[in-house]
Amino acid sequence: SGHVVTMGETMLLLSGRSVGSVRDLDAVGLDTGGAESNVAIGLVRAGVPTTWVGRVGTDPAGERVLADVRRTGVDVVAVLDPDRSTGLMMKERLPDGRTRVTYHRAGSAGSAVRPEDVPDGLVERAGLVHLTGITTALSDSARAAVDAVLARADTACVPVSFDVNHRPKLVDPDTARQRYRAVAERSSVVFASDDEARLVLGRQEQPDDEESLAYDLAAVADGTAVVKLGSRGAVASVDGVLLRRPATPVRVVDPVGAGDAFVAGWLAAVLTGAGPAEALDRAADAGALACTVPGDWQLPDPDAAARPVDGPEVDHTV
Ligand code: ATP
Structure with missing residues (x-):
């Protein structure tokens, strides 16, 4: 089936309504954020049925997280944890133009996700499983959940997609490298930034070009x-063929x-039969569109999206 299953922590997102740090702001918007649920939302919008598995506290923040993810049409499999709080994320638009994200997730319900949280048959019936490095770093039980999902996917011959998504505050680089490599080796597609690719490949000091990073990372994964x-686009390596897209x-x-x-754009394209060049186009367009809105997963209103862009762009990457 084309059904995707993903698992991870989703948090209540406090987002500054105006430019300024939380220290100085009077008001923040309430939103929801989590890498895996963001991907799930993108997939559902692209027409791919997707289940997100996660754990939240029995608190208002958890209710909001579940409501937001469900509203988008994602199938939510959530464990309610009465002993832990739902994690929080804050997003500030700083006066210098950067976006700063901080996390309050140590000991959170989401970080306590465990193997038993993933129902029998869910992985086994999936067309694809999507995981990120974040979950390997959240806790011992979360890492065990990743291992269990990988083992179940392997047994059922379900392909795995892996986005490294390194969070340096959660794990040291050497530990991270071992864990990411172990997941990448069991994945049919790996996504990484150039820095993350260097981390996984153990080549932080060398000025590798991006094509060789993609090529070598593809060799760690299954092709x-x-x-x-970021604003420079992306490079893909698919079965030894390299593609670059601004x-x-x-x-x-x-x-x-x-x-x-x-x-989400890449996976939706591939799952619906597109080749790598079209998948890269759809991925780059989806990534660009996400940059045009303040939220992590919302879409711009159609009129704004249709407006053509001219002139040089400012790079606001963190
Ligand atoms: P994050 O974790 O913050 O979502 P990331 O590091 O995983 O980001 P990026 O490389 O920042 O991913 O962005 C993913 C893709 O989105 C890029 O490869 C590019 O195609 C598109 N993108 C990112 N930033 C821009 C931008 N400023 N303008 C246009 N497209 C962009």
Whole structure:
């Protein structure tokens, strides 16, 4: 089936309504954020049925998270954890133009996800499983859940997609490298930034070109790697064939979420039979579109999206 299953932590997102740090702001917007649920939302929008598995607290933040993800049409399999709080994320638009994201997730319900949270048959019936490096870093039980999902996918011959999504605050680089490699080796497609590709390949000091990073990362995985380069676009290596795609020019409001939208665009294309060049186009367009809105997974209103962009763009990447 073309059905995708993903698992991870989704948090209540406090997002500054105006430019300024939380220290100075009077008001923030309430939203929802989590890499895996962002990908799930992107997939459902692209017509691919998707299940997100996660754990939230029995608190208002958890209710909001579940309501937001469900509203988008994602099939939500959530465990309610009475002993832990739903994690929080804050997003500030700083006066210098950067977006700053901070996390309050240590000991959260989402980080306590465990193997038993993934129902029998769910992985086994999936057409694809999508995982990220974040879940390997959240807790021992979350890492065990990743391992269990990988083992179940392997047994059922379900392909795995992996977005490295390194979070340096959660794990040291050497530990991270071992864990990411172990997941990448069991994945049919790996997504990474250039820095993440260097981390996984153990080549942080060398000035490798992006094509060789993609090529070598694809060799760790089962044939496909896509290296995301922010406002410079992306490079893909698919069965030894390299493709480069510049970014689709847009007026950037907030680049957070571009990576997740990009991944959803790629996976939706491939799952519906597109070749690598078309998948890269759809991924780059989806990533660019996500930059035009303040939220991590929302779409721009259609009129704004249709407006052509001219002139040089400012790079707002963090
Ligand atoms: P994040 O984790 O913040 O969502 P990421 O590092 O995973 O980001 P990026 O490389 O920042 O991913 O973005 C993913 C893709 O989105 C890029 O490869 C590019 O195609 C598109 N993109 C990102 N930034 C821009 C931009 N400023 N303009 C146009 N497209 C962009």
